[in-house]
Amino acid sequence: SEHLLQVENLRKYYPVRGGFFRRKIGDVKAVDRISLELKRGETFGLVGESGCGKSTAGRTITRLFKPTDGKIIFEGRDITNLSGSQLRNIRKDIQMVFQDPYASLNPKMMVGSIVSEPLLNYGLGSEKKLKNEVMExxxxxxxxxxxxxxxxxxxxxxxxxxxxxxxxxxxxxKLIVADEPVSALDVSVQSQVLNLLKSLQKEFDLTLLFIAHDLSVVKHMSDRIGVMYLGNLVEVAAADEIYRNPKHPYTQALISAIPQPDPRNKSERIILTGDVPSPQNPPTGCPFHPRCPEAMPECSEKRPHLKEVKEEHRVSCLLYE
Ligand code: SF4
Ligand code: MG
Structure with missing residues (x-):
């Protein structure tokens, strides 16, 4: 199949405990419903403000976290509930690059050992035998x-x-999930690291899930883009389509906030009012309705679903249902 990975109605909730007995009193709905697919060899940019659940989504897709509900299909195989050695085998094909290169590298280990470690863990040779490969x-x-x-x-x-x-x-x-791989870096080196990722992707025939909070960073990296809001995927389309023809009011607001170098292209900046609601107590109906400039009365009651509005362009908004 052309899909390396398919995610269906993925949810990741964290229990909230409280009171003297630390009873469960609710859930943080970090990822409330996500369906997406990654095509072989593509870069899929997953964008959204901090706290929208994109990192949790990335870690659940790679099965670092156990999903609460939904399905993850990797190369045609259901990996949603794998554990033990079966999960270990799959995780070999799905790796992560983390946001903070300071925190994610063991300071007491030599770089050669850090890079050899995954190979040693899978019994693929001794450190000595792997040395040339690691140096390469x-x-x-x-x-x-x-x-x-x-x-x-x-x-x-x-x-x-x-x-x-x-x-x-x-x-x-086969798949790398890069969670804000350049956000912690100086602006001057960000594009170098992005270019490196792009060229390695070609060379190693990788599929890349690229997570970022900044739409202008994903733009140059991604073939397709998914926009997240409060644990939900609200729009998915090809990268240039998202920029030229955003359909969801939230995406439109994000796009309008990107500075335009050409003043003739200046469109009105859409200012969103209100804070992002808590994922512990998300709004009823459309999760965006308390902040949406185009909200209609039914938006607080009816929950929209991701629907195809034209080929390869999906939106979750009642304006299009
Ligand atoms: Fe706005 Fe309603 Fe669409 Fe939600 S469903 S984005 S509130 S118009
Ligand atoms: Mg994050």
Whole structure:
């Protein structure tokens, strides 16, 4: 199939406990309903404000977290409830690059050992036997070969993220989920790391789920984009379609906030009022209705579903139902 991964109605809730007996008193609906598919070899950008559930979605899709409900199909196989050695086998093909290259690398380990570790964990050779392979990986991500013998603190933020990328690549995964891989880096090195990811994706034939809070970062990276709001996927379309023809009022507001270099293209900035509601107590009906400039009376009662409004363009909004 052209799909590497399919996600259907995925939910991830966290229990909220309270009172003397720490009883469950509710749920944080971090991911409330997500359906999407990743085509082989594509970059899918998952965008949304902080707290919208995109990181939780990424970690649930990679099965770092156990889903509360829904389905995850990877290469035609249902991996939703796998555990133990079966899950381990699948996780070899699905790797993550994390936001903070400082926190995600063990400071006491030599870079060579950090990058070898996943290979050793899967019994793919001894550190000594793997050394050439690991050194080659370090060169591929743009690090000097002697990086092998150094420690994370000897590198800059951008270089540390390259180490994280080398580690993610070591097992030759089919899918990489990159969760805000450049948000912690200086603006001056962000595009270098993004370009590296792009070129490695081609070379290694990777499918990339690229998570970001900034629409202008995903734009140049992504073939398709999904916009999240309060645990829901509200719009999915090809990247240029999202920018030229956003349909969901939330996406329209996000697009209108991107600075336009050409003043003739200046469209009215849509200012959203109100705070993002708590995922512990999300609004009824459409989750966006308390802030939506186009809300109608039924929006507080009826929950919209992601529907195709034209080929390869899906929107979750009652204006289109
Ligand atoms: Fe706005 Fe209603 Fe559409 Fe929700 S369903 S985005 S509230 S118009
Ligand atoms: Mg996050």
């Amino acid at each position: 990986l370090l060169t591929k991500v743009g690090l000097p070969e002697d990086a092998y013998y150094k420690y994370p603190h000897e590198f800059s933020g951008g270089q540390r993220q390259r180490i994280g990328i080398a580690r993610a690549l070591a097992l030759k995964p």
